[in-house]
Amino acid sequence: MKRSLVGAVGMVAAASMVLTACSSGANAGAGGAGADDPNRENPGAEPVTLVLNWWGNDDRASRYAQAVDLFEKEYPWITVTTGFSDFPSYWEAKATEAAGKALPDVFQFDSAYLREYAQFGHVLDLKPLIDDGTIDLSGYDEKLVAGGQVDGKQVAIPTSTNTLAMVVNPDVAAAAGVDLPKDGYTWDDLNTFMEDVAGADTKTADGYKLYGSADYTGTFWIFLQSLVQQGTQPFTDDGKLNFKESDVVEWLKSTADLRGGDAIYPAARAAAVKPKTGLSMNESVGEITWDNFLAAYTADSGKDNLKLIPIPSGPDGTGNFFRPSMHLAAGANTEHPYEAGLLINFLLTNPEVGKIFGTSKGVPGDKAQRDAIEAPAGSVDAQVIAFEDQIGTTETTTAPIPVKGFGTIEASWLTLSEELGNGLTTPEDFAKRWFSEVQNAVG
């Protein structure tokens, strides 16, 4: 009896050992298989299947499907299988896949996670593929390409750029009887503008008060932008924070009077209307956000006359940065680095693909793709492209590469700002708690 039980346990243990051994064996094989890829010398010698993953919605899925069809026509020996999910679940899945060395051959990537994946060698260094011409970045701005480099390795390549803009609803401004901010306006001007709109005490038909904007200090990226405007790079090259608690306190205090004086879109209302915002509810004149969100705001608000204006200027001009976004990366475990390179190149530089995606992933980084976008005058695509062109004539910086743990500290910033908006914490306490979070997340 006892012996049988021991036997059974032993059998189970053996089975689990076998299973574990199997999986690690498979991983070991996957790592080095790419170097002697027969297709590199003689493309098409072996049929290949690639896995391509991205985050997004159905709309993006149908665009990717069209792009993949074109790719498979051009490279008939390659079959691409695809998969997608929403942003949070996407990164949960990727973390687990990375742990099991089972990342997709090619996948959409976000700068927030660059350091984590690069540091532990989970993404392929694409530099050799760029050097041998498999990936052709001649239509790219070098600074944008640098947005995917960590520790001298090209771990991802951004598909597009977006930049912070103030999306405004002229109708709400008119209803409140306040003029939109003028070019070259400062953060103080923005605060005055918010006080003016709230002070007009105009109400919507439903009885909700009109505001100038939500509390912009609650968005981590806007804080980073303000640091860059003051000539401070927010992160050091070795991935540490380059600012102090006092900088955070000062930033949060800049809108303290507005918070106290009911001149900011209320935090409770903002939480209640989620996922919409004050702007998309037509209860707020403007919001500082990424310019490629214009399409979403247009759809949500039901207004087709929303406009993009630059964010407030810093002491030395606007200092706006481009944020490299929607990177593409290849899993370090891919068995087909060459084909992965071909797919990345196709998605990044093929003009037809540019036409398919438009500005839905931001303004394409590749010139040929940008030129291929058919954007009728006045359309959302045309506005976004025009805005980035306008910013591009005065701006020269690229957004800082986020530190390790960026996703965590960004989420923590948002939570704390909700507490600040609800009067449950002070700027000093906010800064203290946020920095203790940084210590754990960034290391």
Added chain:
Amino acid sequence: MTMTISTPSRAAEQPAAATPSRRKRTFGRDTRAGYAFLAPWLLGFFLLTAGPMVASLYLAFTDYNLFGAPSFVGLDNFRRLLTDPDYLQAWKVTGTYVVLGTPVKLIAALAVAMLLNTRFRGKGFYRSAFYLPSLVGASVSIAIVWKAMFIDKGPVDTIQQFFGAPAGGWVGRPEMTMPMLILLTVWQFGAPMVIFLAGLKQIPVQLYEAAAVDGAGPWRKFTRITIPMLSPVLFFNLLLETIHAFQIFNSAYIISSGTGGPARSTLFYTLYLYFRGFRDFQMGYASAMAWVLVVVIGIVTVIFFRSSRLWVHYSGESR
């Protein structure tokens, strides 16, 4: 487990005592069959439950971000728990929910069970109707509907406005999310209600009749007959619902749109654990949190069992 395995084989042992060879054969065949039937469960238990549990116990003492190998850090994760304001907030939120939500839910369940235990037409329909909320889609779909009821311009908001109360819905106001979630759990009282109903059916009618003869009113009958006779069922429900309340996740996740907000007011223990593990990739820390929860639930269970000696009465027990 050992009990179930040993009972049939011992039974097989006795009649076969005279013929040892036959006994051996039967024993072997029965045992093999037993294990064969047990195998799927055993495999599942060791691979999917016991294995990960042991792994998570080890990970609780490491720094592990899923990407690199875990590095041993001793008690660091547990020490960090003590100073983490979000962790303390998670306990505060969860504790409030357990302490307020569970008794209210059980009172509602018992009250409705007693109503349904009386004679009236359409009893079957009402029983099903009250049980339904705990049945439909576990809790995800219910939570979505619940959120829709309490959002800005939702039904609750409209009623509130009609009575002149401030509008804007409950979802965005940190002070209103806890009452909202407690109401949600109270509303899902179907499962304990059915168990109470079964318990109520077991109470002999003669007891009530005798009490009536002695001149006892409804309240006296309730406190002197119903509650004591129902105490084992009450204990079972209380234990189960308390453990359940500690582990609330789905409704909090959905109602806060996966953020634990507004302003950490729905940052429940398991939600925070999930954030640390899967959003922040701090698996070691999350494992430590999980083990603390296991221990706390264990302690609460022991306290319940100990205290039950004082107030739970089993029939036939001399006390």
